[in-house]
Structures are given as C-alpha cells and as structure tokens.
Amino acid sequence: MSTILKAVDVVAGYGKLVVVHKVTVELKKNEIVVIVGPNGSGKSTLIKSILGFSKLFDGKILYENQDITGLRTDRLIRMGIGYVPQINNVFTNLTVEENLEIGAYPKKDKNEVKASISEVYDMFPVLRQKKNERAGNLSGGERQILALGRVMVLKPKILLFDEPTASLSPIAASQVLSYIREICDSGISVLMAEQNARKGLAVSDRGYILVDGRCVKEGSSKEILEDKEIGKLYLGLKA
Amino acid sequence: MVVVNWLQVLFNSAVTGSLYLLAAVGLTLTYGLTRFPNFAHAEFMALGAYAGYTIAEQLKLGFPYSFIAAFISSAALGAASYLLVFRPLTHRGATIIHLMVASIGLDFFVRHLIKQVWGGEQLSFRMVWPYFDVGPVRITGLWVALILSAIVMVGVMHIVLTRTRLGKAIRASANNPDLAMASGVDVEKIALVVWIVGAALAGVGGLFRAADTRLVPLIGWEILLPAFAVVILGGIGSFYGALIAAYVIGLAENFGVVFLVMFKLSTDYKFAIAFLILILTLILKPSGFGRLFGEGGKVV
C-alpha cells in the first residue's frame, strides 16, 4: 500500500506552548490509523497542525508526495483532505441540508451537489429525516453524524478526525465508529485522534500511542490492543 | 395642544426605518464577520450620496443613474477599505481597539476628501418628486422609492442568504469561520463580498437621505449612531435582527419627536432616542434581537 499522508517530525502547539515534540505519523491508502493517548498528550494538536489550526513550529506535511506544509486550510480541503473537528463541528444556525451544502462548497455544479448530498442521505438516513432541522437543535450523536456527512459530500481522499466519540453516549460512539469503518471501506483513508483507546484500536488498522507529546508506541492495532502494558502506558504510567 | 397626525407619524416611521435598515445592514454584517465595529461605514453612506448628487444634479442624468452611481462608488470604497486597511491590519494581528481607531482614521480621511472635492457647504437635490395624499397621509415619490428599495433589498438578501451558495457561505462564515475554512470556503473572499455589498447598500441609504433632506459632509456620521443602535438592538451580525430593529428605532424616533415637540424640546434630540435604546440594550440584553433567530445573535 502506498503512503497518502505523512507528517514528519512534527513539533506543534499553541502560541508558545509546544505540545507535540517531533512526532512522525504515516497514513497509507485505505487504512484507518488511530492516534490514542491520555489527556494532553497532543493527539488533537497533531491533527490540527496538519490543517493549520494549531501552530506548526517544525516538521513537514506530505500529501500524495507533495509538500503541503503551511498551505491555507481551504486549499487543503479542495485538495481532497476532509476534516472533522472535535467541537463546533456543525454550523449551528444552518439547517442540516445547508450544512451539507456548505460541505460541498468547492463544487459549483448544482446537480452534482444535489447528487452527492443525496448519497450522503443514503449513507446516513437520519440526516434525511432531519434535513430541515436547524443543526443547533440536534443531539450530540446526530451532530457528529452531520459533521461526518458534511465532509463526505466532497468525497475526500483522506479524512482527519478529531476525537469523534468525545462526549457521546456509548451507543452513539459505537455507531459513529462503525460509520468511520464504512467510510474507510468505501476507499477513504482515515486518520483520527481518539480518546477511547479500546474502541479506537478495535476499528483501526494501525495505531500510535502519544504520551506527553511523544510517540511511545506504534504498530498494528491488534498488537497494541493485546499488549499488557498498554493500560499502564495509557494511564501515564512509565513505559 | 399640538394636533398630531398619527398616521403620518406611522408612515414616517416606515420611511426612517427603511433608511436605517439600508444604512445598518452592511454595518451589522461586517461587524459580525470581521468582528469589529467599522466607524468608517458612515463615509460609505456619504460617498454614495455625493456620487449620486454629481450624477443627478451636476450631470443631470436622473435619479436611476445616481442610484447606480451611489451603489458602485460606495461598493468600491468598501472593497478598498477591506483590502487596503482592515485585512492587512487583521493579518498583522491588530487588536479590536486598533481596528476601531483605524476605522475612525479612515472615516476622517474619506470625509475630508469628500469635503475637498465637493466643498463643505450644504448642497441640495433640486429634483422634484411627485407627491400625493392617501387619506391624511402625505406621501412623496422619494419615500415610496426608499421604502421599495428597502423591501427589494430585504427580499433579495433573504433569497441570497437562504437560497444561494454564496449566501449560505456568508451565514456559515459568520457562524463558525474555522469550520467554514475546513469546508473549503475562502472566508476572506466571503468577507470581501460582504464589505462590498454592505458598503453599496449604505451608499444607497446615504443617497436617499441626501435627496430627502440635504447634503453635507457629515451626512453619514449623523446616521452612524442610529445605525449602531440598529446593529446592537438587532444583535451583531444578524440580518433579520437588524430588519426588526431598524423599524423599531424608526418608530421610536418618530413618536419620540412628537413628544419632543409637545414638551417644546429641540427635535435634534431624536438623536438621543437611538442612543438611549442603544444603552438600554447593552445594559439589559447585549445580544439584542439576534437571540430570536438563533444562538448568540450570529445568524445573519
């Protein structure tokens, strides 16, 4: 499998605070890669630094063998990178359908937009039911699905996901994760930061464990899940 | 005892409200999108009025052309303001206070440039508008044109905001700029469009005001305070909030004037009515009417 996204030696943070110290993450075609780690380990910051929402102090981002370091966010989206933030991931004042339309913004052809929205509705029937509802009135789980739908309209080549299950009920969380699996099966590579390590690893192919902004373990998800030490590692005990 | 023609007062309120709406729409949209109050918005109105005057009175091309001239000249000024002043300042990390002070600087510059070009004396439109009476209400063609312009503007804006790709992108950018960027929207381009349209509408408002009363370099500055009152009462960034607020303030001002006359006070104090509403809104409910239409007044 060929590499589609590679973040090399990323040093990232906010303002002057360095949260991620020299981490390298790789995403190959048609796989789900999960970044897990305790609070404050820098997994979200790492994802955000790829898109320009956190500060990239050092390192390089390569996408389809192109250097995309420092490119403007809306350009990256047009290049086929989808991104679902952890919070504020829907336009609360827009209806469900309007949210999807904004997701399809780079497409100009009306019929094309309509068709792709209809495909998203097929994928997530709940969105069709609520298409005229204001997104601000949706439940947490529905919002997350809408957020997913919003990026899927464009059919990105890769999807970056920031803690898709944060503050969701266990059922909603499982549902969102199974959707992510489906998305990957449809040919989209997924890189996600996930707090729920067991669930995250269970749906993914490979994983990275971040502790204090450093990568302490990487490997196949299965391998990591079976590792007896992971619990300790994850709770911040010594590696 | 003063005899008051209440129906006339009501109609006048619609006229004033329409004017304030044209003046405030751009102000509230740019405030919501670029997150600072642009005091130079006053000069978008003034330039439109003067450009319209030149076309209508100096070149004698008639009101429709002066309408277009007001629209275009103010649009150009709005674009220049955003591209040459406010966008670079934002990129350089200017604080909100810096942006506000810069907008005042821009206001002074443009106003005195206008003064230099057209002179400081009072000018007036000589154009004669037909008038007619409907029952006890005196109506002029200009007022009808003003109200119609406001109605058309509201209709077009409503359709644009709710039906078009651009309009939805405007609402999305005002609601959540980061997510808009993450959806592939070039938020700065959207902001530019809003600045252009907002300024153009202000220019048209300025033209109507000038044609209705007189033309002085301070014409925009005089409407700025009521325009801010509309923006704050309506909720910053809220188009529909501004729509309601403009007519509320129009009513308050026209009925207020009646009382000022009754109490033998100068009608200049109608200026203070908008101020009073503004202060009360800020103290009692800083989100204004915006809450009616969604969360936190960021609705458009």
Next chain:
Amino acid sequence: MSEPLIYVLDMAVFVGIFAILAVSLNLEYGFTGLANFGKVAFFMVGAYTSSILANMGFPYLACITVATFAAGFVGFVASLPALKLQADYLAIVTLAFGEILRFIFKNEEWIAGGVQGITVPSAITITGVPIQTMMLIQLTIVYAALAICYFIAQRVVNSPYGRTIRAIREDELAAQVLGKDVFKYKAQMFTLGSAMAGVSGSLFSQYVRFIDPYTFEPILTFTVWMMVILGGPANNLGVILGAVFVQALERGARIAKDYLLLPVDPHNLRVMIIGILIILILMYRPQGLFRESKVKTPALEVASKWKKRS
C-alpha cells in the same frame, strides 16, 4: 501670525494643553486598556464649567478646580454603566456620549449660548504688558498644570497600583482571579483621566477665550488618540512627545498651505493627514515610537541587587 516668537509660544501653549489630554488618555488606554472614544466629552465639561464660572466672576483657580472635579464626576458617573461593557461597546457608547453632550450644549442656549458660543475671560488680566509676556504667563500656567498631571500619572503608573492596571489591560480574567476588583480600577482610572481632561478643557477655554459646540467635535478625541498611538502607549513621556509631534504636523499643514500654495484646504489636509497617519502607524508601528515604560518601584532596585548576589 507675523511674529515668529508669538507663533512658537502659541504652539507651545497648545502642545501643553494637548499633552495633558494625551497623558490622561494614556492612563485610560495605554495603561488600563480602555477604549475611550469620547475623550472630548470630558474636555468639554471642563471647558464649559470653567467658562461659565469665569463669566460669573469667580477667580480662575476656583474655575479650574471646579472644572476638574466636574469632569471627574461626569467621568465617574459615565463609567458606571460603560465600564461593564466590552471594548467595542465601550468605544461606541463613549463616542456617542460625547456627541450627545455636544448636542445639548448646542441646543440649550441658556447653558452657554448654544451655537453662538460664549466668550471666556482669560485667567490672567494684567493691562499694559506686551503680548509676549502675557503668553509667557499663559505658558507657565499651562506647563505647571502639565507638570502636576505628569507627576500624578507617573506616580500612579510607577506603583503597585500601576502594575495592576497594566495587568488588567493584558488579561482581565487573570487579574480577577488574582484578586483584583477590575471594575474598581477601571472606574478610578476613567475618573482620573476625565478629571485631567477637565483641567485641559479649562486651560483651553481661558486661552482661546471663546468656545462653541463646534470646538468639541470627535476629531479632537482622535487627535489625542493619535498622540498616544504615535508617541507610544503606556509611556507618559512618549505621549507628550506625541503631542509635540502632532501639533507640529498640524501647524506644518497650515504653513505648507500658506507657503506652498497647495490647492487643498488646510483644515481638510490636516485631518486627512491625521487619518492616514493613524492607519499607517497602526499598520507599521503599532507599539508607537517609544516602548512601554517599566513599572518603576523599589522592587526594581531589589531585583538589580539580586543579580549581583547570584
């Protein structure tokens, strides 16, 4: 203005009067971070109070004292609702407040002549001395007042109190959780700043000997803002130099008009230059010509000795 000396003295008096305003705005904006867009309102209160009292025959010392307190009081009252607001609302409200006040003076003739304005007796009335001497006395009065204001401002900012107001400017919430009653500090600085503006207004009115509502347009506020932004916010000496610079510029624009025969009205030219310069400074040197001054308290000395120890 044929005589250069008179011209220079006249300019020096204006520099002094505006320097007081600049120092007062610096306390509010430069140190405390308050966007007072209605500086002229408090200047106006000082000017009118002083002028009305002077016309009633009170000695000048009484006039300027009452003017100071009146402006301070109006500042205090205005600050109560205003200072609870965010920066942008505060700016709009203070600007509007200044305009409303001007409208009142314009419309209520019984207060001070309305649009006709009022003439004001000079603070000093000695007959038979040359104009240069009179101006030197004026200069002394104005600079004595400036010295006092500067001393007060310096004392305030070089103290633990001055440190706190800067902290409020930097991060209001952090100052609050560190035990600072933020509103109290803001109200005090707004009141003090307004009182100083009152001093300046009083001096101004007795010097120009005539005031009307047109004297107090918003441009005056922003001329002072320009002095502060140009000179360097949170640097009292800097903003005084800013006042010198802006005055020189204004006069320069007039002279340029007289001697270079520019086809531009000098007043328009002056305001246009101020407008453009405000934008350019904010774009290319937002920190001003002079850097923020340090908080000078005995702690500095303790700190410098510490260096030697370790």
Next chain:
Amino acid sequence: MEKTILKTENLTKSFGGLKAVDNVTLTVKENSITGLIGPNGSGKTTLFNTISGVYKPERGKIYFNGERIDGLAPYKIYEKGLARTFQTPRLFQKLTVLDNMMVSCRSHPGDKILNVFLKKRRWSEEEEKLAEKALEILEIIELDRFKDKPASELSGGQMKLLELGRVLMTEPKMLLLDEPAAGVNPTLARRIFEKITQLRDELSLTFFTIEHRIEILLEHADWVYVMHNGSIIAESPPEEVVKNKVVVDVYLGEA
C-alpha cells in the same frame, strides 16, 4: 480526623443543555494534595472555573473554610485565600516576570489609589519585602534570571512555572492547579510536584490539582477524584485508582 477545607454540594453547571458539571459533591481535606483526573471533556476545568467564581453555578453550594463562596466574584474568592492557575497559562504578557509575580500580592498597601500618593514610604517598604520574596520564589522555580524579561519571551514550560510561582506569592490557603505540569518535560514535571509537596508541608497549603499522569499522583497525592461526563465516578487513594475497573474503563474506553 483532618479538617475539610473545600466542599461542594450538588454542584451543577451546564452549557446549552450539556451538563458540564453534573451534581458534583466532593470534599478536599486541609493540608492535602488532592488529585482530579478524568478524560478530555469530562468537566474538570469547568469544575475549577465554577469553584473559582469564573462561572456562576447553576445549582449547588460551595463551602470554603466553612463559608459559602458560590456566586461570589472571582476576586472575592481569591481574597478568601483560594487561588487558581489555568491550563494554558494566562500571564500578563507585556509585564516582566518579576511584575507578574508582584501583581498577585494580596492586600498590598500600594495597590490602592490613595495610598499611592499618601503612603509612599509604607508601600515602598512593603514592596521591597515582597520583591525579595518574589525573587526567592523565582529562584526556586529557576526563573530568576528572566526576572526583567517580559513574560511573553518565556517558553511554554517556563510560563507554566511562572503561573505557579505567581499564585505562591499570595500565601493562599488553598490552590486549584489546572494541569500544572502539562507541556513541561518529565523531569521538570516531577520537580514541580516535589515542590508542591514541599510547599504543602512547609506552608500547610492545600492543593487540588488536575493531573493526568497517574504515576505522579501515585507518588504525591493523598486522594484522587475521577470525573467522567460531568460527574464524580470514583474516589480513592491514588494506588487504588489504577486498580479500579471503572476508572480503567473510562480512560481506555469500554471494550
């Protein structure tokens, strides 16, 4: 039995329907180091914001030293001796490191406008004493060589340290620390907690701290609360936390 210094009863705070803090009842013993752990978004910081007065609680009571403090302004809570730090340091960027320390002095005579003019000698003396103290603390946290630098020139880790030093200036009774060692290297993190323990012992301070490194809490904390979805789901001595199945599940996610 030790005295309780902080107690919350049924504390609730929500944002737009989401209960960020949901019916939280907890106590912190005087002179203890009490840890608060929990996954992202579990409401830890909101709990601190509510206790320190940044947010007004929707429901519930907060007692500090036996006194009701819920609904008080943040500065009043601080005056009572309850201070806090922030997760991302909120320093006064343009002020020097020393001034950042000095700002936080409680009841400094020179912090009143009239005293500035009338009691210069008194506040100057106090100022000297406090400056000594500030420098001593700066030396401990190894920031004394930056004393004249603006806070904005510090590195992220140094900023965290300065924020900690800043609240120590005030001789508070109790400190709420929001991840005091986040973003600093492991050695320094360890030292920060050693310092905290030392301060607790020497100055009889109480610490309530959000921290995610269990190994640090194991060494230093007396008691640990675990938060999840706005509620306290477990409390125990730290060594038992790791063994608690519920806690491990919350952190790692249900299988």
